[in-house]
Amino acid sequence: MATTTTGPIQSPISVFTDIGAYRTWRAEQRTAGIRVGYVPTMGALHAGHTDLVRASLAANDKTVVTIFVNPAQFAPHEDFASYPRTLSSDLATLESLAPPESLAVVVPQVRDMYPSGITQDVAQQKGTFVSVDGFAHQMEGAARPTFFRGVATVVTKLFNLVQPDNAYFGQKDIQQALLLRRMVGDLLMTYPTPRTLHIIPTTRDTTTGLALSSRNAYLSEKERDFAPTLVSALRAGSTAAAPLATARGLVEERVRQAEEQGVHMRLDYVSLNDPDTFDSLTDEQYAALRDAELTDGPGKPIIFSGALWVGKTRLIDNLILGDTSSIIY
Numbered sequence: 067m068a069t070t071t072t073g074p075i076q077s078p079i080s081v082f083t084d085i086g087a088y089r090t091w092r093a094e095q096r097t098a099g100i101r102v103g104y105v106p107t108m109g110a111l112h113a114g115h116t117d118l119v120r121a122s123l124a125a126n127d128k129t130v131v132t133i134f135v136n137p138a139q140f141a142p143h144e145d146f147a148s149y150p151r152t153l154s155s156d157l158a159t160l161e162s163l164a165p166p167e168s169l170a171v172v173v174p175q176v177r178d179m180y181p182s183g184i185t186q187d188v189a190q191q192k193g194t195f196v197s198v199d200g201f202a203h204q205m206e207g208a209a210r211p212t213f214f215r216g217v218a219t220v221v222t223k224l225f226n227l228v229q230p231d232n233a234y235f236g237q238k239d240i241q242q243a244l245l246l247r248r249m250v251g252d253l254l255m256t257y258p259t260p261r262t263l264h265i266i267p268t269t270r271d272t273t274t275g276l277a278l279s280s281r282n283a284y285l286s287e288k289e290r291d292f293a294p295t296l297v298s299a300l301r302a303g304s305t306a307a308a309p310l311a312t313a314r315g316l317v318e319e320r321v322r323q324a325e326e327q328g329v330h331m332r333l334d335y336v337s338l339n340d341p342d343t344f345d346s347l348t349d350e351q352y353a354a355l356r357d358a359e360l361t362d363g364p365g366k367p368i369i370f371s372g373a374l375w376v377g378k379t380r381l382i383d384n385l386i387l388g389d390t391s392s393i394i395y
């Protein structure tokens with residue numbers, strides 16, 4: 067078996083910074099009939115990531131984790147430069163999960179991922195990019211207009227490189243995961259397919275319900291007290307007749323309380339969306355849908371999501387209202 071460690075990285079896990087060496091390893095796994103699961107990440111690993119890795123370890127012979135902070139998905143004003151980069155502790159985290167031979171880590175270089183070069187100014191970009199038209203402008207796409215183009219592009223490249231039998235994404239980034247499921251279907255990909263691209267429920271702080279996120283590291287101690295506002299509002303809204311009005315009302319109240327403590331919060335959005343089209347629903351449309359279920363039986367699940375600024379940190383979260391089995395698998 068090829069175990070390749072290049073540069074100063076020290077780990078009992080095979081760490082590939084060279085994509086040619088990874089391709090050789092992957093071909094060997096295929097020849098040996100070894101099933102490979104895949105968890106794409108931007109590093110700064112937390113228990114949300116390790117739950118994805120555990121899901122992959124449980125269903126595959128080996129699990130590949132990529133760590134790549136993708137410049138193309140950050141707008142020029144976003145936090146690409148300051149995004150946490152913690153490779154040594156990420157490797158230690160992975161080493162604690164499973165025997166090293168069941169894991170491989172790929173840390174691609176920007177020049178290999180973007181051979182034509184990359185700038186965060188979309189108008190100046192050269193090379194091949196992937197757009198999932200019609201599904202990238204709602205919800206997160208409204209606030210981050212070039213985000214999903216950057217994600218779809220890098221994940222296409224990563225899938226082509228890693229060639230996973232199964233791939234694992236988190237519900238926390240629900241639009242991302244559903245958009246990628248659509249993309250692999252549209253592009254007739256084999257590794258993975260829409261059935262083998264799995265979405266795993268959001269891992270939360272057990273006390274506050276806050277969704278774990280690498281960006282939580284940006285929060286000050288005081289901001290941490292208010293960070294669970296979004297999930298609390300979504301939870302309250304999820305059982306109310308008018309989810310949007312209920313959630314917005316609760317957030318407004320917490321925004322006022324936070325201001326008194328010197329913490330500036332701002333609601334970006336809360337939204338109800340169809341999981342197939344990402345079309346938004348009003349509270350009235352949602353109520354009509356639920357009324358129809360009384361006679362017609364269960365309808366499709368609805369995504370109840372939001373984004374909240376806590377100081378300079380933008381946090382996102384979502385709940386799926388209704389039967390989740392068509393989404394979470």
Ligand SMILES: Nc1ncnc2c1ncn2[C@@H]1O[C@H](COP(=O)(O)OP(=O)(O)OP(=O)(O)O)[C@@H](O)[C@H]1O
Pocket residue numbers: 106107108109113114115117118234235236237238239266267268269270277278279280281282
């Ligand atoms: N709390 C979580 N529960 C389940 N999956 C998660 C969680 N947080 C992140 N993920 C998933 O891990 C994968 C890698 O995400 P990423 O490395 O961007 O971490 P992140 O915590 O989402 O970072 P960020 O703070 O930038 O959003 C994605 O599929 C993402 O949805």
Ligand SMILES: CC(C)(CO)[C@@H](O)C(=O)[O-]
Pocket residue numbers: 106107108134136139217220221239242
């Ligand atoms: C999927 C992903 C690794 C692409 O860079 C990133 O958007 C993430 O970590 O969610």
Ligand code: BAL
Pocket residue numbers: 139239
């Ligand atoms: N977790 C999604 C990656 C991003 O927000 O850039």
